[in-house]
Amino acid sequence: MTFSMKRSMAILYKDYKDVSKNLYVSTTVLLPLVMAAIYGRMGIEAIDTHYMVINMIFSLVAAYVQCSLIAEEKEKNTLRGLMLSPASTLEILFGKSLLSFISTIAVIIIAAFLTGYNPDNVIIVGMAIILSAVFYIGVGTLLGLLTKSVMEASVVILPIMMIFSFGSFLTPFIEKYPVLKFIEYLPNLQLIELANQVEAGAGLADVWFHLAVIIVWTAAVFALVVAVYKKRMMD
Amino acid sequence: MAILKITNLEEHDEHTVVFPPFSLEVFAGETAAVHTNTNVRNVLLSMFMGSMPISDGEIRVNEISAAIDKRKFLANIGIFSLNDGLYERLTVKENFSFYKNLYGSEISVEEGLRAVQLDAERNQQVRKLSYSQKRRVHFGRMLFKNPALFIFEEPDQNIDLETKSVFIKLIRKLCQNGKGVLILTGNLESALAVTSRVYRLGETGLQELDVLQDEPDTAAQEQHADLLNGETPAVQPVRFEKVPTKVNDKIVLFDPPEIDYIESSDGQSNIYIKGEVYPSVFTLAELERKLHPYGFFRCHRSYIVNLQKVREVVTWTRNSFTLVLNDASKSSIPLSKGKMAELKEMLGLK
Incomplete structure (x- = not known):
């Protein structure tokens, strides 16, 4: 089984055409940009605020767009056609994730420009x-595979958005209730922690632990995605 | 070499038999139609798609079964399914260029558009097309996939005449190009429109229907030739024992034991076989004469019944009777009081 870029590109191009005609999804992409512009005008400098916007972009663009793309394929009965096509699981998942990935990165760059976020070490950040x-695209894919329609997907994404965009509000509780210590290991908090350390002048050697935690989360989500996808292929 | 080879495939659902073991082969350039009900059709389709395990028997396409190499198996079949979706926001052209790239097809988008006659609608979003046009987009998708075996589920359900003629033409063309075509339908007419190789699949198994194409020209020519030669046609010693029925311009032949009963209405005799009605070319009296040796009985002025299929004789009052058959719908046939004595005699009762 060879990996064919052509098929993944065909899926990417098709998704791009599709989303550009789907106002429901494309306007969602603009929402975090509006937030970013407002924060930028308010002149907020704290790292936490920058990352609130970035985490919001992750859940709204990466997870939500991905989730609705997959859920729509399922709702319209086109996913089965893809699964029966010569494209392999990897090609399909890669092709379907590419659009959300490109738009996430693009939106983050624009948002960082709007809020005036300029990290000290661009490579590590x-x-x-x-x-x-x-990781968030993996979450989106997983939810998309588990839900049946775009409507259901938009409801399911809400708690994910709550946890991951506003997770930083939970940090004060950790000191009060030690049970909640595991929250520190959520990928969004790890990302904020990493950004704070980079701002304080840390190098790759100091932040490798945070990166490793994020990698573990990503690997776990994708293992789940592949398992669910294989199971869905059967029915 | 057979493109599709089904060997001893069978399926049971709890206590009921969906279909007993049957074998079927479709060779390159052949079209076979299987006339069956929705349940059997869904079971067969999900077996092809691999979403249902095949417990007994085997399906091979180009000598490859799903068990050997699932990807190759799936690449060799194209299923024209009723509940497949399309990318409705994309235009027809965008859909086709996606399929072309996805399947790595050599057919150009233009050729695809022309083949299914969607040239004029190329820049329309698929959701704005009519149902028939959407079905043609589906058909286009199959052309891009270009598998060895095409499976059509109810190809001409709810579609307009234009689409129907496009489909029939394309299916002929596929056959000429050495593809195998399998049609699953619940409508005998749509099966007969495309092919003369029609099977019926149900809980009693797979039976081939004898279909004779109406070819008046050749028949007339032969007669003419006979006259010229001055020879009288040889008398056929074989006794003809099938009952012809007419569906559109084709003649379908049935074995007498298949028939449940025959009903006459408005001077037309209709033959009932497994809940389906086929108009007969003969009158009831002619049929009675033909079928008497096979255990058929004229039980009423406008009914002939196959006595083999009668389960019980219900007596309502002293002189009103009903025959209940053991077919699927438990049909009941009236029995005239005058015929009761005759029936009793036939049954050996006094």
Whole structure:
């Protein structure tokens, strides 16, 4: 089984055409940009605020767009056609994730420009952001595979959005209730922690642990995605 | 070499038999139609798609079964299914260029559009097309996939005449190009429109229908030739024992034991076989004469019944009777009081 870029590109191009005609999804992409512009005008400098916008982009663009793309394929009965086509599981998942990935990165760059976020070490932060984007796309794919329609997908995404975009509000509770210590290991908090350390002048050697945690999350989500996809192929 | 080879495939659902073991082969350039009900059709389709395990028997396409190499098996079949979706926001052209790239097809988008006659609608979004036009987009998709075996599920259900003629033409063309075509339908007419190789599949198994194409020209020519030669046609010693019925311009022949009963209405005799009605070319009296040796009985002025199929004789009052058959719908046939004595005699009762 050879990986054919052509098939993945065909899926990407088809999705791009489709989303550009789907106002329901394409306007969602603009929402975090509006937020970013407002924060930028308010002149907020704290890292946490920058990352609130970035985490919002992750859940709204990466997870939600991906989720509705997959859910729509299922709702319209086109996913089965893809699964029966010569494209392999990897090609389909890669092709379907590419559009959300490109738009996530593009929106983050624009948002960072609007809020005036300029990290000290672009390479480390960029790496962490790309890894997180992959993680959120995995979450979106998983939810898309589990839900039956776009409507259901937009409801399911809400708690995910709550946890991952506003997760930073939970940090004060950790000191109060030690049970909640595991929250620190959520990928969004790890990303914020990493960004804070980078801002304080840390190098790759200091932040490798945070990157590793994000990688573990990503790998776990994709293992689940492949398992669910294989199971869905049967029915 | 057979493109499709089904060997001893069978399926049971709890206590009921969906279909007993049957074998079927479709060779390159052949079209076979299987006339069956929705349940059997869905079972067969999900077996082809691999979403239902095949417990007994085997399906091979180009000598490959799903068990050997599922990807190759799926690449060799194209299913024209009723509940497949399309990318409705994309235009017809965008859909086709997606399929072309996805399947790595050599057919150009233009050729595809022309083949299914969607040239004029190329820049329309699929959701704005009519149902028939959407079916043609589906058909186009199959052309891009270009598998060895095409499976059509109810190809001409709810479609307009234009689409129907496009489909018939394309199916002929596929056959000429050495593809195998299998049609699954619940409508005998749509099966007969495309092919003369028609099977019926149900809980009693797979039976081939004898279909004679109406070819008046050749028949007339032969007669003419006979006259010229001055020879009298040889008398056929074989006794003809099938009952012809007419569906559109084709003649379908049935074995007498298949028939449940015959009903006459408005001077037309209709033959009932497994809940389906086929108009006969003969009158009831002619049929009675023909079928008497096979255990058929004229039980009423406008009914002939196959006595083999009668389950019980219900007596309502002293002189009103009903025959209940053991077919699927438990049909009941009236029995005239005058015929009761005759029936009793036939049954050996006094």
